Amino acid sequence: MDTSPTPDASPSLSAPLVTWIAEQINNQSLVPGDKLPSEKQLCEQFGVSRPVVREGLSQLKSEGLVVSHKGKGVFVSERGSRQSFRLPYTELHDAEGLAHTLELIQVFERSAARYAAMRRTPDDLKSIRRALIAMEYAILSDLPGDEEDYAFHQAIVDATHNPHFIQLNEYLEQHARRFIRQARQHTATYHHNLIQTVQQEHQAILQAIEEQDPDAAATAAETHLQNAAQRLHVYLKKG
Missing domain, CATH: 1.20.120.530 (GntR ligand-binding domain-like)
Structure with a gap:
């Protein structure tokens, strides 16, 4: 169907961050209620800017994997990944x-x-x-x-x-x-x-x-x- 809302065919810069956090939740290294690293820590860990980190966190929120509490941070949702459908990030040569x-x-x-x-x-x-x-x-x-x-x-x-x-x-x-x-x-x-x-x-x-x-x-x-x-x-x- 050859579709695209944007001309950029490159993977999102936030994809590695999203994949890492999702995997941490899937293998229960992060469990419901756990607090995620701060935006600053994630920026340093993945070598990206704050907007990229926020984009990734926004995607995880939309999938029900995490929830943010104002002034406290971002936490693993009580729903957990078991109730949230998501497609794993797939490389083109996979x-x-x-x-x-x-x-x-x-x-x-x-x-x-x-x-x-x-x-x-x-x-x-x-x-x-x-x-x-x-x-x-x-x-x-x-x-x-x-x-x-x-x-x-x-x-x-x-x-x-x-x-x-x-x-x-x-x-x-x-x-x-x-x-x-x-x-x-x-x-x-x-x-x-x-x-x-x-x-x-x-x-x-x-x-x-x-x-x-x-x-x-x-x-x-x-x-x-x-x-x-x-x-x-x-x-x-x-x-």
């Missing part, structure tokens, strides 16, 4: 981890397209078409069209009218889709002729949703993700 993540995205996108075809409204169709047209303009302007691509897939998820799909989509965008993003950027830079192929895949998804054909929408979304995975493998071979 073949097994990458395959597992792509499988999850593929199943999610297939289901989202299916329900969108069943439930879409005229306004939903306008949003999906608008994003597709915006992608076309980006392509004609020799731009990657990352933001427009993200808007297209977001509009499809919105058309499911399922708040849990929408929430999970936001999580996947933040934690998993950088792989597809890098494939799209590589395609736009080095295989510009394939961008129109990607656009045709998007068009097939839209057409199936427009025709309210759930099976065709699911198949078109799955085909798009399978092709995106292949483009990603091409990108990795070049790296």
Whole structure:
């Protein structure tokens, strides 16, 4: 699906910090109620700035792993990691981890397209078409069209009218889709002729949703993700 809300395909600077704290919680080196190191200590430990540390802590809070108490610090949440779903940070060259993540995205996108075809409204169709047209303009302007691509897939998820799909989509965008993003950027830079192929895949998804054909929408979304995975493998071979 080649999506991205930002042009930067690099991992977040806060990722090592987030991964370390999550692992400390998972292996019970940190238990519910334990206080985390101070922002200053984390800055020194990971060699990053305070904004980066705060970004990482904000992510951990959103996942329910930690909670902050004003004037006291940040503590491991009483909920613990056992009740909070999170995807482990996966390196691009971790073949097994990458395959597992792509499988999850593929199943999610297939289901989202299916329900969108069943439930879409005229306004939903306008949003999906608008994003597709915006992608076309980006392509004609020799731009990657990352933001427009993200808007297209977001509009499809919105058309499911399922708040849990929408929430999970936001999580996947933040934690998993950088792989597809890098494939799209590589395609736009080095295989510009394939961008129109990607656009045709998007068009097939839209057409199936427009025709309210759930099976065709699911198949078109799955085909798009399978092709995106292949483009990603091409990108990795070049790296």
